[in-house]
Amino acid sequence: MKLSPRLKVIADYVNNNSSVADIGTDHGYIPVYLIENNISKSVIASDVNKGPLESARKYVDLKKLNHKIDLRLGDGLRTLKPNEVDTVIIAGMGGLLIKKILEDGSEIAETIDNFILQPMIASDELRKYLVKHNYKIIDEKLVKEGDKIYEVMLVGHGKDSVEDEIYYEIGKKLIKNKDPLLKELVYKKLRETEDILQKIKVNESIKAQEKLNITKRKYEKLKEVLKSIDY
Structure with missing residues (x-):
């Protein structure tokens, strides 16, 4: 299957042979893509709402990937056990909600190596939270769909510093990488x-x-x- 530009950038940040949780999976497009392309060995697809999870379930059933993709109904990282996955995707929601998911599931978050975050709004508030709570932004990319530009962050654990508050608004990595959409x-x-x-x-x-x-x-x-x- 072919992902939209936004989802493709998110999927490209996933390491080979990883175990992944897609929080707020919606239609289940990323989990299916990761398994079909042999990028991930297993994926947990979770959503807090029954409707989107049922849409994902139908798609996973259609692709006959139930043995590789575990669908779970629940809130944020609470659907996971410690050390169950090494990578978490939280995309397509507001920065404040992503922040809340990380905060509410902090004990689980400590056991995860990589976070792929894509805030729809309030990316500055999300960056502030990450820096304050010992997360390190490893890389960032911009991607355009229609007239919208989306910010995608690859995040790990570690100390980070921000010399000027403007870098909460415009990520330092975007400037360093000379992102074409910057x-x-x-x-x-x-x-x-x-x-x-x-x-x-x-x-x-x-x-x-x-x-x-x-x-x-x-x-x-x-x-x-x-x-x-x-x-």
């Missing part, structure tokens, strides 16, 4: 920040002025990042 992402974030600035300016409260100053600093930092991209 300029487009920065321009998008600049436009979004401009919109926020315009909305705040009409509000004269003290709180609004504080937010205005913070947003202005963010805007200037984004422009600095743009200048530093020399490709």
Whole structure:
């Protein structure tokens, strides 16, 4: 089967011969792809909702891969046992929800080597959580589908440091790797920040002025990042 560009980038981060859990599996496309292409030896596909899990079950049945893909109904990492898998995929949901899944399942997370995370929104909040809780961002890639750009992170355990808060907004690895979509992402974030600035300016409260100053600093930092991209 052929994955969408977003799902393909996620799957490409999975090491050969790995045991994987796909949290929030939806239709089960990634688990089937990993088994059919002999990338993973086994996959646990879990979802908190019955509907998506049943969709995944039908797809797994169709592909006759029940012996390789274990489908589980449950919340986040709580569907797993310690040391049951070495890799976890948490994709297609908000950064705050991914953060909550890692937090609620912290004891299980300690036994997992690799995390492939793809936040739909609030990637900055997710990066803050990772740095604060001894996760290390090993690599990051951008992928485009339609008019949307998605951020995909490969994460492990370890100390990480952030010299400037703008790197929560724009991952350091994206700059280091000279990601081909980085300029487009920065321009998008600049436009979004401009919109926020315009909305705040009409509000004269003290709180609004504080937010205005913070947003202005963010805007200037984004422009600095743009200048530093020399490709």
